[in-house]
Amino acid sequence: MSLALGFLFTYPLLTALWVPSGFSVDWDQHLAFSWVQYDTIWRFHQIPLWNPYKCGGIPGLGNPQDRILTPFTLLHLLAGPIAGLYLEVPLHFAVAWSGGYLLARVLGVSRLAAIGAATVFPASSWYALHATAGHADLLAFTLLPWVLVPALLAAECRRLSYTALSGAALALTFLDGNPYPTIYASLLMAAVLAAWALYRRSAWPLLVFGLALVFGVGFMAPKLLPAIDFMRAHPRPILHPEVNDYRVLGQLLWSRNQDFWLWPEVKWKWGFWESGAYAGLFIVPAIIGALVGGAAVLVWLFAGACMLLIWMGSHGPFSPWEILHHLPVFSIMRVPSRAIIPFTLTLAVMTGFGLDWIIKRTRRFGPAIALILIAVATVDCLLVVTPNYWYVVSKPESDVQPLPSDGFHQLSSAVPHHELNYARHNAGVKDCYEFTKKFPTAIKGYDQIYYQGEQYIIGPGTARLEQWTPNALEYDVDAASPSDLVIVNQNYDQSWRLARGTGQVFDFGVLPPGKIPGLPGFPGLLAVQVPAGHQRMELRYRPASVIAGTAIAVITLLVSLALWFVERRRAIGTLTPGR
Known part of the structure; x- marks a missing residue:
């Protein structure tokens, strides 16, 4: 019914x-x-x-x-x-x-x-x-x-x-x-x-x-x-x-x-x-x-x-x-x-x-x-x-203008409230509808004048994308000096970590002290400081809070099952003849 x-x-x-x-x-x-x-x-x-x-x-x-x-x-x-x-x-x-x-x-x-x-x-x-x-x-x-x-x-x-x-x-x-x-x-x-x-x-x-x-x-x-x-x-x-x-x-x-x-x-x-x-x-x-x-x-x-x-x-x-x-x-x-x-x-x-x-x-x-x-x-x-x-x-949702087909791109001048269609075209939107007024971000859309790509290196080296997924990013990096920075055109989050390679992940607006004097930062941008040389670098999004929360949920479930088992045994015991 x-x-x-x-x-x-x-x-x-x-x-x-x-x-x-x-x-x-x-x-x-x-x-x-x-x-x-x-x-x-x-x-x-x-x-x-x-x-x-x-x-x-x-x-x-x-x-x-x-x-x-x-x-x-x-x-x-x-x-x-x-x-x-x-x-x-x-x-x-x-x-x-x-x-x-x-x-x-x-x-x-x-x-x-x-x-x-x-x-x-x-x-x-x-x-x-x-x-x-x-x-x-x-x-x-x-x-x-x-x-x-x-x-x-x-x-x-x-x-x-x-x-x-x-x-x-x-x-x-x-x-x-x-x-x-x-x-x-x-x-x-x-x-x-x-x-x-x-x-x-x-x-x-x-x-x-x-x-x-x-x-x-x-x-x-x-x-x-x-x-x-x-x-x-x-x-x-x-x-x-x-x-x-x-x-x-x-x-x-x-x-x-x-x-x-x-x-x-x-x-x-x-x-x-x-x-x-x-x-x-x-x-x-x-x-x-x-x-x-x-x-x-x-x-x-x-x-x-x-x-x-x-x-x-x-x-x-x-x-x-x-x-x-x-x-x-x-x-x-x-x-x-x-x-x-x-x-x-x-x-x-x-x-x-x-x-x-x-x-x-x-x-x-x-x-x-x-x-x-x-x-x-x-x-x-x-x-x-x-x-x-x-x-x-x-009112069906209308499609958006043609977008680049050579991989994921961030977009700045997006048509408001078309997040679904942009995502289906493998494009991210900088200005979006969320519970906060605006996310502080320094990312650049491919349609902006200072756009340098979804990844680039500050310094004389190169950074080439090898594999892109939502939770993991893999790059081939050739850094010419220990002050080179690999910049990822996404917002920084403390749960982004290096799963492969050598370097330090940080918010580009909060530069490692004493490492790159005089270089202006861009708050909220995901950055990695890498040593000189060639390496295969992989960034993964691994929130420690999810692991801790899952462990707490498992413990809660075990306690619940133990309570059910004890109370069930007690209920059966009260129904047993002679007890």
Whole structure:
């Protein structure tokens, strides 16, 4: 059912699976990410650790918005980078629906009511609007129910191995997306488990929350550690304080006009694609559930209220949005409107409670009433949100001007927002779209007057390219003096190392002291000082943080398996006769 609804709600994307969308800059950005990963793996047989096509060369795995470690990468490798990204949209819908169904069942909701609760979260317009905008890194919000289900089971059953499952799901929100789904998943879990601790009068939910965070950090370490290095080197600019007006909530949740280009009456920095969360007729059972759901529903009312307070943004120094910005990681957050996404999940849970009450209170006609309400509300959401996907396929990305065919080249005067097409033509772009305003780079495009090639030597020697791959560069170098420098026309990163040959890798803007007096440097340019003589030199991109993160993830997995084994043995022991 989850797959059927996923493809039904997103069917316009299926009409152009292999046609790259030029509808938005975010579609171009994530299609380019997908193509670079696909090409690096299939053509060069390398892990996409470095992306030479973007901004003069930046980390691939370390980029918080790059999604190489998502399980859906396998889909991209099999179906191709364009079709793979399109197919992710219905499949993430299915992930959200199935997770919502399990969450409702864990909370004791009947099967029919759980179907209604499961539909609310992905059928809401937030999902279609963000997908239409090309926010592939925000599709990971669909994993929110999967973070909560094992956490609640761990709190109820007191099974520590379930906290590892919750941590794994939390890690997936980062591996499959960017920090936004992870941070909001953590905040939602904190609100739910804190309220659950009061509801059950037990400290176990708080212990579960802490352990889930520890396991989550451990599992996401292969991407988290290089991402931290990347963010330190390129801090994210934060906009002025952002404010949302609670008076527009009615329009966001109930108005049937959920068009991508709609601007609410109260305008703010971001468009409607960051705000809409249509729930339609599902609001009716949600209100019923909030009124008659009993003590358990208070947990979700509290969590929903917390998300709405965050959604309101900067309403004074004591508003949750401002207070949270004093904390690490959250300090780089913007767009408080995205808090409406986890709020929609709390609304879905209350919908489940309301439908369950209708089914049980009116035993003769209750199931029929609930079924009709679910069907009508689902069709209503389908009619309201699905037309947005036609925007994606209505504007194919146009090709770029002819480029040199004699190998990789950096380009300066690139047409904005055509990163996919330039990468497909084996060209990197100097000025690109990323989370920072501009990368400080001294690279030169082949179309610039002072361009000297993708590699050159400062001095009387020569440097000739022997082999080019994204993660490894091999040169034949003939240096005439010990002061000769080999310059690579890509951005410097501390993880570039000499795998073969003799020399010192450094940032050309920070010259080795006393080595080359009087020579002006160019900040951010990759350079190697080589000794006099002839050598075969190979540069490789080897981030130590990826190795350390992988080791941490392996240890976390071993601890999780040990917990599962111990608790399983203990459970079997309690069932053994005579014990």
